[in-house]
Amino acid sequence: MSSILPNKPVRGSGSGVPIMALFDILGRKWNMRMLWSLRQGALSFRSLQAECGGVSPSVMNARLKQLQAAQLVLLGEGGYELTAMGRDLMDRLDPLREWSAQWSAILEE
Template sequence: MQTPLPQKSVRGSNSGIAIMALFDLLGRKWNMRILWELREGPLSFRSLQKHCDSMSPSVLNSRIKQLSEAKLLAITEQGYQLTQLGASLMQTLDPLRNWASHWEQEVLSNNK
């Protein structure tokens, strides 16, 4: 499976626009979860696997390769961790998480 990267055609877009590549990358199963679990610090392969509901080693390995190729994840002596770019992405997503919480409240209050 090819890693979605800027300047490349990705699912849903042939434009090469970076945001489309990012949405494709983050929308792939498990990628956001892996980034989320690493936001607090490095984890070993087994620990990361456990944090991700014991996903299969082959799937975790392929997702790690994708996120590494996208420069969001790196392996260090402490284990897998977010790169500076990956940590920046997670901080950038904070306002979106806040918006999603507000959205959730609105949806739930309108369904009563």
Template sequence: MKIPRPGRVVRGSKSGSPIMAMFDLLGRRWSMGVLWTLSEQGPCTFRALQSACETISPAVLNARLKELQAAGFVMQGEGGYQVTELGRDAYRALIPLSQVSKNWAIWLSDNPESVDD
């Protein structure tokens, strides 16, 4: 399994800047959702995590868990999969972005003419 790594070519960066490598990893389908769910709910078994993520397939969940483990964001421990300290750091860094996304949603609903459907 190949995960994005700083210093190597990644999606959006020929130099592999660390932030772009992280965006490449977390930008993969369901990566951020898995990290977010584990951060919010705590340790989960595979089945509980799949249920919490609702529409994720077992194959995609398995792939994302392997990638997130290889990258150091998630580990398997007592009670199932859980975020590591690095994963908690990433989650805490994403919380302000979550607030910006909520403000953006409000702005879009207040400015429907700005959205091109």
């Protein structure tokens, strides 16, 4: 597993620009949804898997390793949970909820 971190060459990039590294992580299937699900609180491997519509455990595990390496997620007592940084990231993604509601409304017309 290639650990994807800022200031290191990134999938399809090589620039090492931090936000590109972030896009590289968020641009992988399930990562956003996993983080989003963990906002509510810690979840076990299997619960998180269920939250994500039954993703393959192999993919789940790869993602969890990646998110742990990126220090966005950690495995605590009650299961997998967001780190402080992970929570901060999700907080900043929160405006997207409002946006997506408007988006949905417009696309429905």
